[in-house]
Amino acid sequence: MTRKQRNFYIFPTKNNKFKHKSFDTGREAEITVKLKNNTVVLDVTDYKILEALQEDAKQTYTAIGKLLGIAHSTVYDRIRRMEQNGIIKKYAALIDAEKAGAKKITAMMTIYTDPKESEKVAEKLCKAPEILEVYTSLSEELQIIAKVIAENQESLHSFIANVVAPLPGVLRVRTSILTKKFKETQFLITNNPKELKFIRGAYNKIGENKK
Amino acid sequence: MISKILRTLPREKAFYFFTSIGNYTGESAASLKEFMEKINEVNVKSLEFHLYRGDFEKWIAETLEDRELAEEIKRLQKVSLTGDVLRNQLRVTVLRHYKQLTSPFSLS
Numbered sequence: 001m002t003r004k005q006r007n008f009y010i011f012p013t014k015n016n017k018f019k020h021k022s023f024d025t026g027r028e029a030e031i032t033v034k035l036k037n038n039t040v041v042l043d044v045t046d047y048k049i050l051e052a053l054q055e056d057a058k059q060t061y062t063a064i065g066k067l068l069g070i071a072h073s074t075v076y077d078r079i080r081r082m083e084q085n086g087i088i089k090k091y092a093a094l095i096d097a098e099k100a101g102a103k104k105i106t107a108m109m110t111i112y113t114d115p116k117e118s119e120k121v122a123e124k125l126c127k128a129p130e131i132l133e134v135y136t137s138l139s140e141e142l143q144i145i146a147k148v149i150a151e152n153q154e155s156l157h158s159f160i161a162n163v164v165a166p167l168p169g170v171l172r173v174r175t176s177i178l179t180k181k182f183k184e185t186q187f188l189i190t191n192n193p194k195e196l197k198f199i200r201g202a203y204n205k206i207g208e209n210k211k
Numbered sequence: 212m213i214s215k216i217l218r219t220l221p222r223e224k225a226f227y228f229f230t231s232i233g234n235y236t237g238e239s240a241a242s243l244k245e246f247m248e249k250i251n252e253v254n255v256k257s258l259e260f261h262l263y264r265g266d267f268e269k270w271i272a273e274t275l276e277d278r279e280l281a282e283e284i285k286r287l288q289k290v291s292l293t294g295d296v297l298r299n300q301l302r303v304t305v306l307r308h309y310k311q312l313t314s315p316f317s318l319s
Contacts (some may be wrong), residue, residue: 117258157232165227165235175233 110174111144117169216277226255
């Protein structure tokens with residue numbers, strides 16, 4: 001399946017590679033998805049598909065295709081490839097817990113750990129259903145940052161006192177209870193100014209070739 | 212009975228000192244002796260936090276199983292002490308009780 005995009009045809013080929021062919025000169029060149037140092041490199045269209053999916057993952061391939069001016073089969077192929085490569089991890093509903101009636105409190109814990117035990121502490125935290133997210137952080141002291149949810153302040157305290165503090169390697173814990181949410185979103189592909197610049201740059205290049 | 216009160220508890224049953232909800236100081240006590248020592252060392256805010264929440268009396272009564280000391284600690288809550296005065300009073304109370312338990316004349 002080929003599709004005209006600006007002054008190029010896009011050719012999906014094997015091994016996660018795509019080629020473009022100049023409409024005017026007939027010259028072919030690889031422009032899109034390839035593996036570089038085991039990292040999948042995406043092109044403009046991929047980014048735009050991701051952007052569309054992040055806006056509304058339930059929209060059809062045809063709708064995305066119309067939006068981007070490409071065939072629905074191209075959208076399908078690229079989405080499938082990005083799913084297979086793990087770029088698209090899953091499709092999930094974003095639920096407003098408050099509206100859903102869940103009266104819970106959320107807190108961010110900073111857990112200072114013995115460097116020798118930090119991996120184990122992080123792994124054990126991951127197993128607790130109260131923990132939503134776990135990160136390690138670069139700072140003077142080795143820290144684990146974890147987002148935790150609890151019924152109320154008392155159950156939050158019990159969880160930290162009975163589950164987190166007794167873990168071998170935990171040196172101390174600082175907890176901030178989150179009060180008002182101003183923004184919550186996932187990483188958006190266009191939120192990264194560097195990537196945005198790349199997308200624009202790539203688009204401009206295609207435009208320049210037309211001249 | 213006394214030997215049970217004076218035993219060293221496993222890590223998960225130790226008392227963990229916090230200064231407020233979720234803020235663990237890194238200090239813990241796994242026995243009455245260690246608890247007595249930590250009273251001298253921990254941030255006094257931690258003593259105030261736990262005393263008035265009833266955490267000390269609860270741990271001493273339910274985990275160490277020392278009802279008598281738990282009652283004495285409970286009485287301290289009513290005096291509304293703070294700062295180093297609270298620390299001293301708590302230290303005196305626990306030390307006196309500990310000495311009674313470890314005295315060669317105590318009934319074990």
